[in-house]
Amino acid sequence: MLELKDLKASIGEKSIIKGLNLHIKSGEVHAIMGPNGSGKSTLANVLSGKNGYEISGSLKFEGENLNEIPIDERAKKGIFLAFQYPIEIPGVNTSNFLKTSLNTIRKSKGEKNLDTITLLKLIKEKASELNIDEKFLSRQLNVGFSGGEKKKNEILQMKLLEPKLAILDETDSGLDIDALKIVADGVNSYKSKKNSFLIITHYQRLLDYIKPDFVHVLSDGKIVKTGNSNLAQELEKTGYKNFN
Amino acid sequence: MKINISNDDFKDMGLSVSQKDFYNSFIEMGFPNRKKEDWKFTDLDKILNSNFEQLTPLKKKSKFKHEKIFNFDHYSITNLNGALIDFVFPKTVSLSQLKEVNHLKKHSIFFGMRENLIPGRPTVENASKKDQMLSLNLSFLDRGYSFKIMDPLDKPLVIYNYYDDDLRGKMINNSNSIEITDSKCTIIEVDIDKSKSKYFKNTFQKYKINESEVDYYFINQNNSDGFNYTKNEVEINDLNSKKGSIFSYFIFGSGSKFRKDDYEISLNGANSFAKINSAAILKKGEHHEVKTKMFHSQPHCKSHQKIKNILLEDSKGIFQGKVLVSDKAQKTDAYQISKGLILDDNAEFSTKPELEIYADDVKCSHGSTSGNIDHDAIYYLMTRGLPKKEAIKLIIKGFLNDVVLEITDLNIKKLIEDHLEENINNEN
Ligand SMILES: Nc1ncnc2c1ncn2[C@@H]1O[C@H](COP(=O)(O)OP(=O)(O)OP(=O)(O)O)[C@@H](O)[C@H]1O
Numbered sequence: 001m002l003e004l005k006d007l008k009a010s011i012g013e014k015s016i017i018k019g020l021n022l023h024i025k026s027g028e029v030h031a032i033m034g035p036n037g038s039g040k041s042t043l044a045n046v047l048s049g050k051n052g053y054e055i056s057g058s059l060k061f062e063g064e065n066l067n068e069i070p071i072d073e074r075a076k077k078g079i080f081l082a083f084q085y086p087i088e089i090p091g092v093n094t095s096n097f098l099k100t101s102l103n104t105i106r107k108s109k110g111e112k113n114l115d116t117i118t119l120l121k122l123i124k125e126k127a128s129e130l131n132i133d134e135k136f137l138s139r140q141l142n143v144g145f146s147g148g149e150k151k152k153n154e155i156l157q158m159k160l161l162e163p164k165l166a167i168l169d170e171t172d173s174g175l176d177i178d179a180l181k182i183v184a185d186g187v188n189s190y191k192s193k194k195n196s197f198l199i200i201t202h203y204q205r206l207l208d209y210i211k212p213d214f215v216h217v218l219s220d221g222k223i224v225k226t227g228n229s230n231l232a233q234e235l236e237k238t239g240y241k242n243f244n
Numbered sequence: 245m246k247i248n249i250s251n252d253d254f255k256d257m258g259l260s261v262s263q264k265d266f267y268n269s270f271i272e273m274g275f276p277n278r279k280k281e282d283w284k285f286t287d288l289d290k291i292l293n294s295n296f297e298q299l300t301p302l303k304k305k306s307k308f309k310h311e312k313i314f315n316f317d318h319y320s321i322t323n324l325n326g327a328l329i330d331f332v333f334p335k336t337v338s339l340s341q342l343k344e345v346n347h348l349k350k351h352s353i354f355f356g357m358r359e360n361l362i363p364g365r366p367t368v369e370n371a372s373k374k375d376q377m378l379s380l381n382l383s384f385l386d387r388g389y390s391f392k393i394m395d396p397l398d399k400p401l402v403i404y405n406y407y408d409d410d411l412r413g414k415m416i417n418n419s420n421s422i423e424i425t426d427s428k429c430t431i432i433e434v435d436i437d438k439s440k441s442k443y444f445k446n447t448f449q450k451y452k453i454n455e456s457e458v459d460y461y462f463i464n465q466n467n468s469d470g471f472n473y474t475k476n477e478v479e480i481n482d483l484n485s486k487k488g489s490i491f492s493y494f495i496f497g498s499g500s501k502f503r504k505d506d507y508e509i510s511l512n513g514a515n516s517f518a519k520i521n522s523a524a525i526l527k528k529g530e531h532h533e534v535k536t537k538m539f540h541s542q543p544h545c546k547s548h549q550k551i552k553n554i555l556l557e558d559s560k561g562i563f564q565g566k567v568l569v570s571d572k573a574q575k576t577d578a579y580q581i582s583k584g585l586i587l588d589d590n591a592e593f594s595t596k597p598e599l600e601i602y603a604d605d606v607k608c609s610h611g612s613t614s615g616n617i618d619h620d621a622i623y624y625l626m627t628r629g630l631p632k633k634e635a636i637k638l639i640i641k642g643f644l645n646d647v648v649l650e651i652t653d654l655n656i657k658k659l660i661e662d663h664l665e666e667n668i669n670n671e672n
């Protein structure tokens with residue numbers, strides 16, 4: 001599904017991703033762990049198409065070269081990024097935003113536009129699965145949401161948009177124990193043979209709930225080790241000192 | 245630039261001074277420039293000079309077949325080039341065309357003749373001698389309307405302001421007066437102006453609100469090359485009521501080459517409430533100023549002002565807002581906020597909030613911010629499938645939304661949403 005070869009990304013003089021190879025197949029769950037500043041969010045941003053990076057190497061999604069494809073088109077192709085720090089957008093009503101986004105994505109998949117009532121029903125249904133109070137839907141997008149509420153709102157969007165590849169950037173940080181469980185359930189219930197996950201996390205805890213097929217250690221812009229879920233447990237004990 | 249006049253442009257107004265006298269004092273002063281505090285950000289002299297070779301007072305009062313453009317049930321007043329041409333009114337409203345000398349005398353000469361509200365300030369003795377725009381207005385004033393509403397209105401009143409398509413180089417001076425007593429009503433004033441040629445309009449409008457609840461919407465419906473200056477004087481008088489009047493004024497002014505909407509609002513009775521809400525999307529070459537002076541002369545009054553501007557291309561948005569609180573006006577609650585969202589390096593948003601307070605037990609605040617659009621917000625929305633243009637549109641609408649949310653009437657809300665939508669889409 002996703003194939004990165006010798007991917008490099010830099011901003012101005014600063015090079016951040018320094019030759020990264022990664023192959024994610026349909027149905028797989030990959031976890032990326034790594035010290036602060038190692039380039040995890042940058043990788044996620046680059047995959048989503050964020051502007052401002054100088055990029056080299058190959059970046060293929062379902063066999064297609066992504067390099068020239070803008071952010072919104074990538075979203076339509078099925079790439080979803082749950083932000084480490086979701087953005088507050090004043091004045092934009094959350095459920096209106098969700099409706100607009102959902103219909104845009106649906107349209108690109110050739111599915112028919114849903115009317116407001118059906119959309120709202122769907123949104124409420126998914127929200128309640130995540131234990132998100134309906135009141136949030138009428139609030140301004142992410143404005144004044146607590147850290148955990150923002151993260152849940154990201155997962156709500158994931159469940160609505162049904163992406164092929166979901167990149168979760170530290171979605172577990174800031175979630176309380178119950179919320180973590182709910183979010184993990186949300187991910188697990190969406191997981192299938194057809195879609196894949198790239199989960200960026202600092203903690204093994206999330207990986208206890210969502211079992212990864214592969215765990216990669218990212219250090220200084222490169223994957224320095226790949227293993228199975230045992231690697232996460234090992235890291236929990238030893239930290240990253242062996243990789244510096 | 246010269247003003248192109250003949251002797252019969254001046255009429256006898258039946259006053260001790262003639263229109264010619266007003267004109268002479270205007271000529272002495274000239275158009276206001278940036279040296280005048282009130283025109284600090286809008287150098288009218290310069291702006292007019294660079295856009296007009298000459299200005300000729302518009303004489304003809306044409307008639308035309310007009311259509312009502314709003315499909316909800318309403319009363320109406322229809323003007324063409326500032327002159328009244330038609331009205332549909334309930335019997336409880338008295339309306340007179342402002343053309344006789346008597347009316348002129350009654351309604352216009354009082355403009356600017358405000359009584360002394362703030363201690364220590366000189367009494368305005370002869371406003372027209374100090375106010376260029378007023379003296380210009382009185383020099384050529386030949387059109388306008390005046391009406392009184394003495395009961396609640398069961399339907400909104402729409403004031404349609406139509407304009408000829410070609411008013412090239414013309415100057416319109418008009419004056420209107422609105423008095424509302426013991427009423428609850430909604431008034432929508434809409435400029436339907438598609439003029440692709442430059443003209444200049446100088447309007448003086450007076451409002452008297454007595455023990456009433458009034459929602460007033462000004463909407464600029466089209467894009468035009470018109471230059472508009474409007475001076476609004478609002479008196480909110482609650483002489484014997486505990487409840488107090490509520491005057492809620494909305495300005496949706498985007499679409500004209502030049503607008504300066506100038507408000508002087510006096511809260512003359514206890515417990516009155518004045519609200520000003522403005523939302524504008526300014527595009528190529530637009531210059532739009534909202535200027536307010538809010539006089540709190542009585543205790544327990546409130547004034548809330550919210551100004552929101554989106555600035556595209558080389559547009560210029562301005563807010564000058566002054567709040568004056570007299571020593572009698574204890575328990576005043578005055579709030580003012582202006583925000584600009586700038587989408588182009590060549591666009592500008594200038595604000596000048598001012599507080600002048602002589603009472604000690606008051607709650608007054610003001611704030612103003614301006615900044616560029618949040619690129620992370622565009623990015624975020626695009627990761628959810630929205631094309632860049634749509635993402636920006638959503639952010640713009642969100643920015644203006646707290647003004648739109650103040651509108652309770654659903655028909656009007658729809659009008660405003662359409663107005664804003666049209667102005668966003670016009671951006672290239
Ligand atoms: N716009 C930028 N300009 C300059 N340096 C940047 C920029 N964005 C990221 N960096 C730098 O690139 C490095 C990687 O940042 P990134 O956010 O990808 O780290 P991370 O692995 O996600 O860290 P964390 O675990 O703290 O979230 C950091 O040193 C960061 O300071």
Ligand SMILES: [Mg+2]
Nearest residue numbers: 040041042084
């Ligand atoms: Mg990060």
